[in-house]
Amino acid sequence: MQLTKVFISGFKSISNDVPQLICFHENLTTFIGSNGTGKSTVMEALCKLFSVDQSLRTISHNDFYHNDEESETDKTLIIEAWFHFPEPCEGQLSIPPLIEHLTFDDEAGELIFRVRLEATLSYELNPLGDIEENVWILNCCDKDPDESDMTKCSSAVRNSIQLNYVPANRDPLIQLKYSSKAVLGRLLKAIEWSGDYKKLLEEQANALNLLTDTNPALSEIADAINKSWRSVYKGRYLSQAQLKFPISNIDEILKLLQLQFNPNELGNRVSVDRLSDGQKSLVYFSLIKAMFDIDRKTRKLLSEGKECNFNHEKIRLPIFSMICLEEPENHLSPHYLGRIISLVKEYGSYDFCQVIISSHSASILSRIEPEQIRHFRLDNESKCTIVCELSLPDDKDEHSKFVKEAVKAYPEIYFSKLVIFGEGDSEEIILQELIEMYSKNIDANCISVVPLGGRHVNYFWRLLNSLKIPYITLLDLDIDRNGGGFGRMKYAVEQIITHGSSDSIYVNNSIIKIIPPWDSPNNPLSFSINYNVGKADEASRVLLSELEECNVFYSSPLDIDYSMINAFPDIYCSKDNAYSEQGPNLVPLGKEKTLIDAVLKSGNTGIRYNFGDGYLKKFLWYRYRFLSNKSKPASHLRMLSLIKDQYSEGEIIKKLPPELTRLLDKVVKIAEEIIE
Known part of the structure; x- marks a missing residue:
């Protein structure tokens, strides 16, 4: 038995107008998103149906979606869970006892079990509001079932599905009491x-x-x-x-x-209330794990007809159980998180168990498969919760592994208000420094600079489009390099069209055949396209400018490394005496082509574009700083430090490459439009 999806409407931050259908992974599902986006809302919705703590099941006035314009109007909420029954292991029942009133899902081609909680808040007879709630089993797959398809859910069935909610603030003393809703009390x-x-x-x-x-x-x-x-x-x-x-x-x-631990530094016993916050969290996890281990062992002994240490009627073994674990990273150092994830993965691997986690921890997310993630955000217009899965390449796609590993490597993407994609480490170092100069604190504005490489950036456009996270891309123009210039621009146009990442009327299918080949003598920086040819309102648009309107920028003429050399030749083309630099060896007369080939790489067209005054000297230093065995990030960090020593922030901004100035202006504009 597995929870496959939950439908929620009118509950807390999920509105009736924009209800949410959340699909669950078979073993482990992870909720991510910024604070206040509704992750706890979904966990609390499941608690209303199946929590082992009866106090968490009660519907209150605050559980209904609240709109200031409709403060005292009648309200309704729906929380509905769908379960299915995968192929059982040998010797196990396919459908657990107590489960009746199943229905066949035509779309999935399998039997399902639907449980729905409906509640209404009415002010008709009581100015304070009356709440009425019912829990039904639905005998159909219709979105709006008839009364004839609804059967009252008995307490026995409802209690046989158990959800254990582990809150962000974990006090193990609560679970050590001798009460039926405490872990230790239930076992005792x-x-x-x-x-x-x-x-x-x-x-x-x-x-x-x-x-x-x-x-x-x-x-x-x-x-x-x-x-x-x-x-x-x-x-x-x-x-x-x-x-x-x-x-x-x-x-x-x-x-x-009393649960005690020994020895302490004096060799004595220590009670739980003397432990640190982190140790208390670990005790809490250990109690939950111990309970499920005993449940599993007891279940096995009973199925084999053997004696066990617990009364099977009193221990109330569930037919299905879930753990909702909220922010497991609280109070714990990162190296403990791997153990916690291993623990919950082991628990979720059993047929009658499932785990749901909410987290802000990059350390945890790097251990979670992207398919197990559900992203939460607040809609800018309705201010209600929106939940979606990640849009990833198909497993059969050759790029699938790269993208999934990159997403795991940069989990901060999920929590960003704005993402800037760059070709590599140079962009990450430089853009972070420049954004700070523009008085846009990266952390305060939730801006992430992610070096992913232009070759796969289209997949991340699709991912962020699905998550509704705005993004800017900085690519290398690579003029005169093999496939560069118009080749790079054409690639961007094709991907923008394919993934629908822009509403531009000028970047469309009609211009693809007009874009010259990469080795065309035309200048990519000034190349324009005439629209409405022959008409009075004929429009001529520079292609590079239109791409920037689509938030795709290019470091020109080559890459950001050469752009910074062009902007600050006095710094980048001088020896760093503090670092004991020797500088590059001069190129003998007549050997310039060797230098040009080293910078433009194999298959280049030779120098056709104006790379700036004294370009051979710049090429020489480019090769020295960025094509030798030196670290690009380390070189840029040292050069940026020298730039800040020599120039004021205002002077630096004036001297920046024009494309970076335009990009930073766009960053400021988008950041100001973002609603927390």
């Missing part, structure tokens, strides 16, 4: 005591109480209290006051059980 209450052992415990407890009667000091205290009590209280009942240990029966004895 279910112990199958043998008559002799239970009797022995109670006899030992009574013997302990007899000691209080024989101790002179305790007897004197008890007599004094009793005498004072009888002088002020003359009732017929409760007339005797005694000092006793509260352990007259097995339940009272078990209430005194």
Whole structure:
């Protein structure tokens, strides 16, 4: 049995007008998104249906989607869970007991079990609002079922599906109480005591109480209290006051059980309340894991007809169980998170178990497969929660592995308000520095600069389009390099059209055949296309400018490394004496082609474009700094430090390559439009 999807409408941050259908991975599903986007809302919705804590099932006024314009109008909410039944292992039942009223899903071609909670908030007879709720089993696949297709869900069926909610603030002491909703209490209450052992415990407890009667000091205290009590209280009942240990029966004895750890630095025992916050979180996880291990072992023994240590009626083994784990990274150092993820993955691997996690941790997300992620955001217009899966290449696609690994490598993408894609590490270093100069704090504005390489950037456009996260792309123009110039521009146009990442009327299918080949003598920077040829309102548009309107920018004429050399030749083309640089060897006369081939690489057209005054000197330093064994990021960090020492921020901004200035202006514009 597995939870496949949940439909939510009108619950907390999920509106009735934009209900959400969340599909779940078979073992583990991870909710990600910025704070306040509704991750906890979905977990709480599942709690309303199946939580083991009855207090979390109650529907309150605050559970209904609230719109300021409709503060006291009648409201409705729906929370619906769909389960299916995968092929069972040998010797197991396909459909668990208690599950009835199944229906056939024509779309999926399988039997499903639908449970729906419906609640209404009415102000008709009560100005404070009356809440009515019902839980139904649906016997059809229709979105709006008839009453004839709805059957009341019994408590037995509802309680047989158990959800354990592990909140972000974890206090293990709550789970160590002797109560039916605490982990330890549930297990202790279910112990199958043998008559002799239970009797022995109670006899030992009574013997302990007899000691209080024989101790002179305790007897004197008890007599004094009793005498004072009888002088002020003359009732017929409760007339005797005694000092006793509260352990007259097995339940009272078990209430005194305490989880302890030893040894501490002094060799003593330590109770849970003395542990650190991180250690308390680990204790909480250990308790949950212990409960499910015992559940699984008991289930196995019962299925084999063997004796076990727990009463099967009292332990209430579920037919299906879930853990909702909220922000497991809280209070824990990163190296513990791998253990927690391994723990929940093991739990989710069993046929009757499933795990849901919400997280902001890059360390956790790097251990989660992209297919298991559900992204949460707030819609800019309606301000309600939107949930979607990641749009990824098909597993059969040769690029699938690259994209999935890159997404795992840069999980900050998911939490960004704006993403800037660059070709490599140089863009990451330079753009982060320049954005800070533009007074746009990267962290405060949730801006991510991600070096992914232009060859695969189209897949990330599709991914971010699906997540509705704005993005800007900075690619290399590579003029006079093999496939560069118009070749790079044509590639971008094709991908923009394919992935629908722009509403531009000028970047469309009609211009693809007009774009010259990569080795055309035309200048890519000034190449324009005439629209409406022969008409009075004929429009001529520079292709590079139209691509920038689509948020695709190019470092020209080659890449960002050469652009920075062009902008700051006095820094990049000089020895860094503090670093004991020797500088490049001069090129002998007549050997310039060797240098040009080294910079423009194999298959180049030779120098046709104006690479700036003194380009041979710049090529020489380009090769020295960026094509030798030196680290590009380290070189840029040192050069940027020298630039900041020599120029003010205002002077640096004025000297920047024009394409970077335009890109930064676009960053500022988008950042100001983003709503938190």
